């Protein structure tokens with residue numbers, strides 16, 4: 457399904473950065489606990505600088521989904537990101553996954569945390585992404601009115617993948633009431649969903665395949681979203697003793713990220729989520745998400 461009959465977004469990529477450090481691995485204890493963060497070498501500052509320099513070289517704009525607790529520790533870095541023209545959005549208070557928490561704790565990570573963040577920092581936040589894509593369409597719907605009252609305009613948490621989301625979620629933008637839903641780009645390869653725009657898929661799958669599929673998806677759908685972390689540009693960051701699966705998703709192909717991102721920036725004009733929302737808000741081409 458094409459989200460728009462003309463091709464105004466064919467040459468663009470919605471670029472999203474989950475702004476977290478290399479040890480912010482969801483729900484893997486003890487790394488999820490902010491009290492333990494100080495025992496690891498922080499590399500968020502240098503990796504953000506590197507990323508900002510790359511984005512500047514290509515006049516790219518991105519959305520930075522920030523962790524509240526990390527933003528509190530590095531406010532000058534968040535300020536620098538905002539002053540460089542990028543969008544500041546929300547990625548949770550401490551990077552715990554949301555849908556596994558009880559309602560009060562989920563609210564603390566999601567809505568209460570975000571409200572405090574906006575009050576403390578003055579940033580006007582338009583959207584959010586749950587850590588490790590840990591929202592469901594039902595949760596979004598049940599909190600819809602409160603989110604809209606807070607001024608939120610979009611979510612980017614529903615990933616159409618079985619492992620971390622639901623394969624029935626749409627692969628192109630839709631509406632959930634007054635919110636816009638912006639998914640990362642997932643493609644099918646012989647019937648198997650491949651995360652070519654994020655995580656190990658973007659870094660580890662053969663470069664020709666990732667480049668071909670990203671271009672192809674953008675051409676057919678007038679939409680493309682890529683999701684990167686600052687630590688993915690840093691193959692030399694520390695390595696933790698993780699299970700084999702988590703080790704693969706976090707460490708496979710790290711040395712490829714920078715070059716692939718640079719290729720993307722050469723090919724496509726990078727825009728932020730709110731840039732996309734601004735151009736599409738009045739469009740009648742986005743369907744209501746019915747799942």
Ligand SMILES: [Zn+2]
Nearest residue numbers: 474476587588
């Ligand atoms: Zn994250």
